[in-house]
Amino acid sequence: MTILATDLARPDMRALVSYLEHDLQPTIVLDTDYNIVAANTAYQRQFGVEGRPHVGAKCFRVSHQFAVPCDQAGEHCPMRKAHESRLPERVLHIHHTPRGPEHVDVELRPLLDEQGEVVGYVERLNTVTVASAQPQHQGLVGRSAPFKEALGALQRAAPSPIPVLLQGESGTGKELFARALHEGSPRAGGPLVVVDCTGLTETLLESELFGYEKGAFTGALQRKIGLAEAAHGGTLFLDEIGEVPLAMQVKLLRLIESGSFRPVGSLRTVHSDFRLVCATHKPLKDMVAAGSFRQDLFYRISAFPIRLPALRERSDDLPLLIDSLLQRLAPTAVPRIDPSAMKALGLHDWPGNIRELRNVLERARLFTDDGVIRVADLPAELRRETPMVAAQGRRGRNELEQLAHALAVFDGPRSELAKTLGMSERTLYRRLQALEGKG
Numbered sequence: 001m002t003i004l005a006t007d008l009a010r011p012d013m014r015a016l017v018s019y020l021e022h023d024l025q026p027t028i029v030l031d032t033d034y035n036i037v038a039a040n041t042a043y044q045r046q047f048g049v050e051g052r053p054h055v056g057a058k059c060f061r062v063s064h065q066f067a068v069p070c071d072q073a074g075e076h077c078p079m080r081k082a083h084e085s086r087l088p089e090r091v092l093h094i095h096h097t098p099r100g101p102e103h104v105d106v107e108l109r110p111l112l113d114e115q116g117e118v119v120g121y122v123e124r125l126n127t128v129t130v131a132s133a134q135p136q137h138q139g140l141v142g143r144s145a146p147f148k149e150a151l152g153a154l155q156r157a158a159p160s161p162i163p164v165l166l167q168g169e170s171g172t173g174k175e176l177f178a179r180a181l182h183e184g185s186p187r188a189g190g191p192l193v194v195v196d197c198t199g200l201t202e203t204l205l206e207s208e209l210f211g212y213e214k215g216a217f218t219g220a221l222q223r224k225i226g227l228a229e230a231a232h233g234g235t236l237f238l239d240e241i242g243e244v245p246l247a248m249q250v251k252l253l254r255l256i257e258s259g260s261f262r263p264v265g266s267l268r269t270v271h272s273d274f275r276l277v278c279a280t281h282k283p284l285k286d287m288v289a290a291g292s293f294r295q296d297l298f299y300r301i302s303a304f305p306i307r308l309p310a311l312r313e314r315s316d317d318l319p320l321l322i323d324s325l326l327q328r329l330a331p332t333a334v335p336r337i338d339p340s341a342m343k344a345l346g347l348h349d350w351p352g353n354i355r356e357l358r359n360v361l362e363r364a365r366l367f368t369d370d371g372v373i374r375v376a377d378l379p380a381e382l383r384r385e386t387p388m389v390a391a392q393g394r395r396g397r398n399e400l401e402q403l404a405h406a407l408a409v410f411d412g413p414r415s416e417l418a419k420t421l422g423m424s425e426r427t428l429y430r431r432l433q434a435l436e437g438k439g
């Protein structure tokens, strides 16, 4: 461990530093003037550049490339707070690292002298692996303040068994967050079982969730284990829990409270040990007031609510999300977006959130033939929002030509193509006929 010759190099501090050297977590020691005075090997390995451990440098310069402390640059500074409270502080920051920007969970502990004065700090850094601040082929990406707030909450909840309720509009990434919670938890090695509660009748939900015995009902030709049992040792994710019929809610409550249930047509009680994560886009509290959602169930599932921001609240993330989604849609030839199209995307309200963004990009990719997405490749409602921009649309290529191009490059069933192009299958069929008539 490298130590700078300062006050913190006193014998007692040397003892502390030698202790930290054995920490597998990247750890640094800071003085009260933001100087890094010692860094353990784990830190040097993860954050050092070409063997330079950053000792002697200011923490805000190393981690953020700021010229001033974080709080003066609009970031939350844990040092300022720890100095006042004399207590440990934890905060999620985006740090500049040799691998580019990364989400880092920063834990700062003040070091106090005999008089209780703060003489320095120990900072432990934990790189967040379940989300990325750079374009990524999979998983959660984001770096805006509302995204960081949700991610910070996820980081807090993940290690504990507490039930989490993910609340957000459709397409905001509730399922991805549930996956990240599972992956960040001690149950990551166990199963993640997703149950979509939409459109299921009470009987169907019950047999799906609890399983059934052979002969329990017509069509039950053999015994089937339920999803609650399949989640044993892992996470049970109940998506759209607001859709669960009232009559079924009491059985769900029993399952959550005791971890026990009876498969349909069975006398035996099965026990399953799972961590519960639920999601909804519905206002459950209002539903409780209206009598359509049980209050006791609501309190059971909402011990740790996390609100996922709508895409329009995190428009700073749009370029990063677009880069990531394009990499995912076309990994071998990632299309570019021209500035006017980018502007049009930025002006849209995104009621369907990231799912809508993904569909728009997928559609646009099918319409571009030179690898550059332009305003003309965007759906009409996005073009309408930017009449000026739309007027600059490149080609007079007619709709049938665009369709012919989409057909040539789309690899999948026609029903999917219709969905991607935002038209009904009938409309697609009619246009295809027109195309054939032309050819």
Ligand SMILES: Nc1ncnc2c1ncn2[C@@H]1O[C@H](COP(=O)(O)OP(=O)(O)OP(=O)(O)O)[C@@H](O)[C@H]1O
Pocket: 139, 140, 141, 142, 168, 169, 170, 171, 172, 173, 174, 175, 176, 177, 239, 281, 321, 324, 354, 355, 358
């Ligand atoms: N932060 C994110 N980074 C990258 N991709 C994301 C992010 N959030 C969502 N997505 C993508 O957006 C799409 C919708 O996400 P997801 O299905 O998780 O949303 P949802 O909130 O569960 O939707 P619904 O309520 O309709 O079930 C998926 O393709 C997902 O991969």
